[in-house]
Amino acid sequence: MESKFNPKQIEEKVLNFWSDRSIYKLSVQKNQKGPLFRFIDGPPYTTGAIHLGTAWNKVMKDTILRYKRLQGYNVRDQPGYDMHGLPIEVKVEEDLKIRTKKEIEERIGVDKFVEHCRKFALDNLWIMNKQFARLGVWMDWENPYMTIKDSYIEGAWWALKEAYGKGALYLGPGSVTWCARCSTALAKHELEYENVKDNSIFVKFALEGKKNEFVIIWTTTPWTLPANMGVAVNPDFMYSKLKVDNEFWYVAKDMAAALLGAMGRKFEIVENISGEKMHGWKYTHPFADEIELQKKLEKENKKAHTVLAVGDDVFPNFVTLQAGSGLVHTAPGAGPEDFIVGKHFGIPAVTLIDETGTFTKDAGKFAGLRAKKDDAKFVEHLKNKGMIVHEAVVEHEYPHCWRCKKPVVYRVTDQWYIGVTKLRSKMISENKKIKWTPDWAGDRWFHSWLENLQDWCISRQRYWGIPLPIWVCQKCRHTKLIGSREELGVKVKELHRPWIDNVVLKCEKCKSEMKRVPDVLDVWLDSGAAPWASLPFPEDGKKILDKWFPTDFIIEGKDQIRGWFNSLMSLSMVSHGKPSFKSVYMHGFVSDANGMKMSKSLGNIVSPDQVIEKHGSEAFRLYCIKGEAGEDLRFNWKDVEESYKALNILWNTAVFASYMDLSKFNPETYRLDKKKLNPEDKWILSRINSLNGKLTHAFETYNFHEIQGLLSTFIVEDVSRWYVKLLRNRTWVSVAGEDKLVAFKVLYEVLKRYLILASPVLPLLSEEIYQNLVRPFSNKLPESIHLSEWPKPDTSFVNEKLEEQMEIARKIVETSLTIREEAKVKLRWPLKHLSVEGEKVGAAVKTFEDVILEQANVKTVKAGAGKGNAKEFAYGKAILDTEITQDILGEALAREVMRAIQSLRKKNNFTVDEKITLTLSSSDEFSREALNKFRKEIVEKVGASKIEIHVQAGKEKFTDELDFEGKKVQIAFDRAK
Numbered sequence: 001m002e003s004k005f006n007p008k009q010i011e012e013k014v015l016n017f018w019s020d021r022s023i024y025k026l027s028v029q030k031n032q033k034g035p036l037f038r039f040i041d042g043p044p045y046t047t048g049a050i051h052l053g054t055a056w057n058k059v060m061k062d063t064i065l066r067y068k069r070l071q072g073y074n075v076r077d078q079p080g081y082d083m084h085g086l087p088i089e090v091k092v093e094e095d096l097k098i099r100t101k102k103e104i105e106e107r108i109g110v111d112k113f114v115e116h117c118r119k120f121a122l123d124n125l126w127i128m129n130k131q132f133a134r135l136g137v138w139m140d141w142e143n144p145y146m147t148i149k150d151s152y153i154e155g156a157w158w159a160l161k162e163a164y165g166k167g168a169l170y171l172g173p174g175s176v177t178w179c180a181r182c183s184t185a186l187a188k189h190e191l192e193y194e195n196v197k198d199n200s201i202f203v204k205f206a207l208e209g210k211k212n213e214f215v216i217i218w219t220t221t222p223w224t225l226p227a228n229m230g231v232a233v234n235p236d237f238m239y240s241k242l243k244v245d246n247e248f249w250y251v252a253k254d255m256a257a258a259l260l261g262a263m264g265r266k267f268e269i270v271e272n273i274s275g276e277k278m279h280g281w282k283y284t285h286p287f288a289d290e291i292e293l294q295k296k297l298e299k300e301n302k303k304a305h306t307v308l309a310v311g312d313d314v315f316p317n318f319v320t321l322q323a324g325s326g327l328v329h330t331a332p333g334a335g336p337e338d339f340i341v342g343k344h345f346g347i348p349a350v351t352l353i354d355e356t357g358t359f360t361k362d363a364g365k366f367a368g369l370r371a372k373k374d375d376a377k378f379v380e381h382l383k384n385k386g387m388i389v390h391e392a393v394v395e396h397e398y399p400h401c402w403r404c405k406k407p408v409v410y411r412v413t414d415q416w417y418i419g420v421t422k423l424r425s426k427m428i429s430e431n432k433k434i435k436w437t438p439d440w441a442g443d444r445w446f447h448s449w450l451e452n453l454q455d456w457c458i459s460r461q462r463y464w465g466i467p468l469p470i471w472v473c474q475k476c477r478h479t480k481l482i483g484s485r486e487e488l489g490v491k492v493k494e495l496h497r498p499w500i501d502n503v504v505l506k507c508e509k510c511k512s513e514m515k516r517v518p519d520v521l522d523v524w525l526d527s528g529a530a531p532w533a534s535l536p537f538p539e540d541g542k543k544i545l546d547k548w549f550p551t552d553f554i555i556e557g558k559d560q561i562r563g564w565f566n567s568l569m570s571l572s573m574v575s576h577g578k579p580s581f582k583s584v585y586m587h588g589f590v591s592d593a594n595g596m597k598m599s600k601s602l603g604n605i606v607s608p609d610q611v612i613e614k615h616g617s618e619a620f621r622l623y624c625i626k627g628e629a630g631e632d633l634r635f636n637w638k639d640v641e642e643s644y645k646a647l648n649i650l651w652n653t654a655v656f657a658s659y660m661d662l663s664k665f666n667p668e669t670y671r672l673d674k675k676k677l678n679p680e681d682k683w684i685l686s687r688i689n690s691l692n693g694k695l696t697h698a699f700e701t702y703n704f705h706e707i708q709g710l711l712s713t714f715i716v717e718d719v720s721r722w723y724v725k726l727l728r729n730r731t732w733v734s735v736a737g738e739d740k741l742v743a744f745k746v747l748y749e750v751l752k753r754y755l756i757l758a759s760p761v762l763p764l765l766s767e768e769i770y771q772n773l774v775r776p777f778s779n780k781l782p783e784s785i786h787l788s789e790w791p792k793p794d795t796s797f798v799n800e801k802l803e804e805q806m807e808i809a810r811k812i813v814e815t816s817l818t819i820r821e822e823a824k825v826k827l828r829w830p831l832k833h834l835s836v837e838g839e840k841v842g843a844a845v846k847t848f849e850d851v852i853l854e855q856a857n858v859k860t861v862k863a864g865a866g867k868g869n870a871k872e873f874a875y876g877k878a879i880l881d882t883e884i885t886q887d888i889l890g891e892a893l894a895r896e897v898m899r900a901i902q903s904l905r906k907k908n909n910f911t912v913d914e915k916i917t918l919t920l921s922s923s924d925e926f927s928r929e930a931l932n933k934f935r936k937e938i939v940e941k942v943g944a945s946k947i948e949i950h951v952q953a954g955k956e957k958f959t960d961e962l963d964f965e966g967k968k969v970q971i972a973f974d975r976a977k
């Protein structure tokens with residue numbers, strides 16, 4: 001084995017090995033007859049290179065899939081890609097310098113635009129595939145599911161047809177959130193809320209038939225005032241009629257003082273009146289003169305432009321006392337809540353803007369102005385009319401388009417909906433059967449999402465998406481849903497726009513032409529269909545569906561509550577009548593070390609490539625799983641480095657273990673005699689078997705945090721910093737005999753098992769060590785570590801008492817070392833006696849006496865009282881006799897000399913088994929005596945074939961001089977001939 005740890009080189013080497021030997025395919029073959037593990041990959045958008053969040057997500061998936069494979073499962077590991085939708089259209093628009101939707105049809109052509117989108121999505125898919133594979137992730141990279149394939153589209157069509165057949169798909173008017181830039185409806189899950197500062201205005205509307213009396217309304221969206229149809233009050237609130245100069249204003253009683261105070265206006269309360277009594281008051285529309293349509297509407301509808309009592313029965317919390325005046329401007333055509341209120345009172349919803357957010361000629365004087373953008377112009381207009389009584393800047397959350405980041409507006413249009421509200425209570429009860437990790441993600445988050453579920457608007461007025469499979473007769477309006485290519489009955493190049501748009505069907509009722517509804521689907525519906533659309537279903541029939549549906553396990557981030565989890569649940573419920581997944585692991589977001597979102601503008605983005613370049617992908621893998629379920633990953637380099645160090649320790653331990661190869665010893669054929677085990681051997685065998693059991697449990701419960709902790713602690717603390725340290729004296733090259741073989745055998749078995757246990761997390765590093773340390777000893781072993789079986793713990797080795805005793809022994813040693821340090825006595829100097837007091841220490845001292853003697857470097861240790869320097873520790877008190885006698889001094893000198901020779905050997909690149917001829921000399925008699933006394937031990941430790949101790953210095957080539965407490969010793973040696 002290479003003694004230096006070079007992760008990047010190792011990782012690339014292993015990736016090549018896997019591909020040369022087709023290891024992934026062998027693993028698939030191995031488990032073909034195994035039990036099924038139905039996993040489905042939540043598809044990332046093919047919008048560009050992967051980021052840390054996607055890398056993290058795939059690493060967690062890979063960790064679980066690898067564990068399941070080791071357990072013999074036939075794992076469904078097809079990766080998926082979300083390749084349609086606005087995210088891609090927006091990128092292509094940027095590339096083609098398209099500014100408006102119109103240009104797509106008129107300048108570029110839909111066919112060319114769609115081809116660009118397809119190329120963009122495919123190019124990115126292959127880049128992302130490679131990036132995921134570089135992380136050591138094993139999925140069926142050659143065969144990803146792509147949402148743009150006809151067979152996939154058919155899966156989504158099938159679901160819509162099922163929904164239609166069950167009455168869960170309908171066309172209806174509704175207030176939809178609209179992106180003016182993208183000219184399309186957006187669903188709730190396509191909105192991003194951002195804190196923005198907006199101008200809010202207080203406007204007075206004149207009451208009709210009451211001289212100088214006004215209702216004061218408040219709004220943060222002045223552009224919606226032209227569409228105003230009513231003013232809402234809460235029937236349960238009291239309102240005050242205020243005398244302000246020579247006018248009378250109506251505002252909520254509890255808000256009057258604060259509001260008028262903010263305006264700096266004096267007022268008197270004339271009377272108080274309940275909101276209920278104000279219902280029906282007529283007011284003059286603020287733009288009655290400017291908008292002809294409003295006058296017409298008023299004539300047609302008695303309730304138009306009146307005060308409306310909106311209680312919680314109509315719409316909960318529509319009128320509150322949180323902000324404003326307690327009177328709410330209501331425009332059913334320009335807001336989803338207003339739409340519901342309007343519907344309740346039978347007031348029409350007028351939308352005065354077109355799909356680009358521009359006011360139409362219906363808006364009279366305002367035709368041509370832009371919604372939201374031109375807010376200031378409406379304010380200006382109202383000011384000129386003297387209607388604004390107060391202005392204030394408010395900071396509030398406002399929804400933005402998830403793709404182009406522009407603030408959204410609202411329109412009322414006819415759209416296609418999936419009626420999930422009717423299924424709400426069934427979904428809530430089905431959700432209770434789903435196993436969520438963490439459980440609050442399901443009990444609280446998803447539960448409350450479902451409680452507030454609204455019908456899902458699925459039609460989008462765009463191009464690059466799954467076309468709506470709905471054909472409508474141009475004459476009799478007969479509607480037909482197409483569930484597959486076969487049902488279409490005509491040949492078409494592909495199912496995308498614009499080709500599908502040319503498919504004209506014949507009406508079954510009146511034989512006229514049926515044309516397709518030109519919309520495409522909300523891209524979230526694409527991924528919602530993944531559990532079956534990724535299969536050859538419906539084309540291969542129900543058998544394949546029964547095999548792989550529903551999904552056993554999915555794993556995604558917390559943003560998917562409103563995203564993928566929602567679309568999976570909704571679409572499956574309306575088509576299959578049951579959820580499409582049985583268990584979910586939910587993780588958080590990746591942020592920077594301070595918890596800030598990584599973004600270009602903040603300049604705090606770290607890419608997976610940067611991490612790999614610096615510490616390798618395995619360090620990232622070990623690091624990124626350290627959080628608890630549902631938690632965010634606050635990326636920080638220091639912790640990645642911690643993981644890197646742990647891997648370095650694993651590597652060094654393996655290098656140390658590989659010395660057994662020098663001894664021409666084969667641990668695979670060596671039979672271990674349990675009777676020959678030292679207590680520390682029994683301890684580490686107990687530990688590895690305990691670890692085995694704990695890890696199995698952690699993997700079964702998707703407890704990544706624990707998996708990471710157990711793996712790191714075991715290799716760093718138990719093996720490297722303790723067991724290997726205890727082995728040093730048993731494994732010197734010069735040491736012969738059975739005990740050394742026992743030590744190597746135990747270390748080998750421990751590492752071999754550890755490597756398999758760690759392989760789901762560290763697939764590349766575990767493979768490399770396995771190939772170097774384990775596989776050479778037997779060709780009966782699997783060709784790759786990933787073709788192994790998940791080991792079962794051998795409970796006959798597990799001894800919790802022994803583990804506790806070792807824990808105590810280790811603490812005793814550590815405490816004695818602290819006492820030494822405080823007394824300034826070097827560890828190399830042996831001390832006479834260590835006493836330990838405490839209830840549980842007796843057994844520990846008895847079992848691990850040798851360990852304590854050696855590691856504390858004392859001649860004797862006893863449980864009980866003693867003299868010397870004392871220090872308390874968790875299990876009692878340690879008392880170390882720190883007196884330095886002449887004997888101790890002599891031994892210390894001999895040990896310093898041995899250490900100096902070892903380091904000189906190392907400095908001059910002596911291999912461990914090279915012998916030397918050695919001369920030690922000193923003019924000091926005490927020193928020579930001490931060296932003579934330890935002659936035999938020196939010879940053994942430093943590998944000397946010949947030793948001389950003189951007054952005169954030796955003539956050998958390699959020399960050093962030691963100064964021990966003022967006494968000088970010369971060292972000289974050569975390679976033995």
Ligand SMILES: [Zn+2]
Nearest residue numbers: 179182401404
């Ligand atoms: Zn947009």
Ligand SMILES: [Zn+2]
Nearest residue numbers: 473476507510
């Ligand atoms: Zn017809």
